[in-house]
Amino acid sequence: MISKYVPSVSSFSNDIDSLIWLVTVIVGFWFFLAEGVLLYLIIRYTAQDGVKAKYIAGEDPKEKRWVAWPHYLTLGFDVWIIVAAIQVWQNVKQTMPQADETVRVIAQQWAWTFVHPGADGKLDTSDDIRLVDELHVEKGKTYHFELNSRDVLHSFSVPVFRLKQDIIPGRTIRGWFKATQTGHYDIQCTEICGIGHALMPARIIIETTEDHAAWVMSKTPASASLTVPSTQVGGMP
Amino acid sequence: MHRMKKSHAAALGLMLLVASSCKPAGAKKTLPGHELYAACKSCHGAQGYGQQNIAAPAIAGLPVWYVEAQLVKYRSGIRGAHPDDYEGLRMRPMSQQMMDTGEVKAVAAYVAAMPPMKQPSTLQGGDATAGSGAYAVCTACHGPDGKGNQALNAPPIAGQHDWYLVSQLKKFKSGIRGTHPKDITGAQMRPMSMTLADEQAMKNVVAHISTLAK
Numbered sequence: 001m002i003s004k005y006v007p008s009v010s011s012f013s014n015d016i017d018s019l020i021w022l023v024t025v026i027v028g029f030w031f032f033l034a035e036g037v038l039l040y041l042i043i044r045y046t047a048q049d050g051v052k053a054k055y056i057a058g059e060d061p062k063e064k065r066w067v068a069w070p071h072y073l074t075l076g077f078d079v080w081i082i083v084a085a086i087q088v089w090q091n092v093k094q095t096m097p098q099a100d101e102t103v104r105v106i107a108q109q110w111a112w113t114f115v116h117p118g119a120d121g122k123l124d125t126s127d128d129i130r131l132v133d134e135l136h137v138e139k140g141k142t143y144h145f146e147l148n149s150r151d152v153l154h155s156f157s158v159p160v161f162r163l164k165q166d167i168i169p170g171r172t173i174r175g176w177f178k179a180t181q182t183g184h185y186d187i188q189c190t191e192i193c194g195i196g197h198a199l200m201p202a203r204i205i206i207e208t209t210e211d212h213a214a215w216v217m218s219k220t221p222a223s224a225s226l227t228v229p230s231t232q233v234g235g236m237p
Numbered sequence: 238m239h240r241m242k243k244s245h246a247a248a249l250g251l252m253l254l255v256a257s258s259c260k261p262a263g264a265k266k267t268l269p270g271h272e273l274y275a276a277c278k279s280c281h282g283a284q285g286y287g288q289q290n291i292a293a294p295a296i297a298g299l300p301v302w303y304v305e306a307q308l309v310k311y312r313s314g315i316r317g318a319h320p321d322d323y324e325g326l327r328m329r330p331m332s333q334q335m336m337d338t339g340e341v342k343a344v345a346a347y348v349a350a351m352p353p354m355k356q357p358s359t360l361q362g363g364d365a366t367a368g369s370g371a372y373a374v375c376t377a378c379h380g381p382d383g384k385g386n387q388a389l390n391a392p393p394i395a396g397q398h399d400w401y402l403v404s405q406l407k408k409f410k411s412g413i414r415g416t417h418p419k420d421i422t423g424a425q426m427r428p429m430s431m432t433l434a435d436e437q438a439m440k441n442v443v444a445h446i447s448t449l450a451k
Binding site: 106108109110111113130131132150195196199200 | 330333334
């Protein structure tokens with residue numbers, strides 16, 4: 001249902017959609033039931049001429065049930081949601097599968113620089129491919145990402161991956177994703193980062209193995225050697 | 238009581254009807270320069286004198302053709318799209334706030350009409366006398382008085398912040414600026430920056446530019 005509006009193209013995006021659905025259905029059912037009961041009682045017991053309001057202390061067990069039972073149900077459903085959420089958190093945030101490749105993401109006011117490993121598959125070599133506002137990845141490959149900020153707080157968000165991770169200046173924050181479909185999708189900053197925050201979009205281009213290899217070759221300079229340069233490529237200014 | 242409820246329901250219905258019939262104004266209008274400049278103020282300042290702490294240059298009084306040309310370059314990724322151009326990458330999205338060429342022209346005209354001011358010197362260690370010799374190369378385009386020459390696409394540089402001039406010389410020399418295939422005027426400036434051997438040479442020539450009257 002959610003993927004009808006925002007495509008689901010990472011290995012964990014369906015898990016997150018399922019979690020959102022679980023919360024929506026449980027909260028939605030009880031919200032509408034509770035509001036329905038409230039509305040019924042308002043209409044059923046609306047003020048009437050000649051009828052005096054009755055004070056109810058709520059000490060009778062029959063009356064207390066109206067509070068106690070929903071309370072127990074809330075606790076039960078909370079536990080259900082928490083268990084499901086921890087499972088997803090464990091799979092997405094606490095587990096780092098072996099990386100096929102690593103990309104570096106450098107955020108700044110108000111642009112993204114993406115450092116791709118070149119043909120050698122390694123970062124910080126002379127064939128690294130640095131692009132502004134454009135990230136190229138291969139479908140089916142597990143990527144680790146390294147998030148850096150040049151200035152203030154940012155947040156790396158790829159809605160189709162259901163991925164969102166804050167970026168904190170002075171720290172390198174790592175995570176992972178694995179794209180499951182090809183296509184061009186949005187990347188956005190989801191942390192207010194200054195006057196140009198709304199003008200900080202980028203694109204992720206997910207390619208087949210053949211297309212990605214062709215793109216890497218097209219961007220690899222003929223002179224590129226596979227040695228580590230003296231200064232780290234894509235580092236802080 | 239019932240009459241009151243009916244009147245409330247009728248009022249609510251009327252409000253919904255009015256709300257549903259409202260449409261946003263269809264015709265897009267080009268905003269005037271002073272309104273567009275509101276987005277520039279936070280970096281370039283209300284008077285357009287710039288701020289060193291965020292590397293924003295003075296723009297007040299720059300010729301309209303130059304401001305417009307730079308905005309077009311930023312908007313199209315010809316300038317400010319290099320991964321190492323930290324300040325340029327910040328300017329690029331701001332230039333995209335203008336919705337069309339009409340708004341670019343409007344804000345450029347507003348900036349050009351702002352009264353310019355000679356910016357104070359901040360650089361240490363520049364030798365203006367030594368720099369005056371190196372400046373001979375620059376006079377061909379920027380003129381001996383540093384006031385620029387539209388025919389050669391050379392902007393005025395006299396009165397500009399000295400730290401900004403050095404930073405741009407460094408960017409031209411390292412290829413951060415002036416290397417985009419469509420940056421014709423940047424490509425003209427880049428080899429000129431190569432004539433300055435090192436940072437000291439840049440400081441010297443900028444020290445000389447700082448002696449020129451705005």
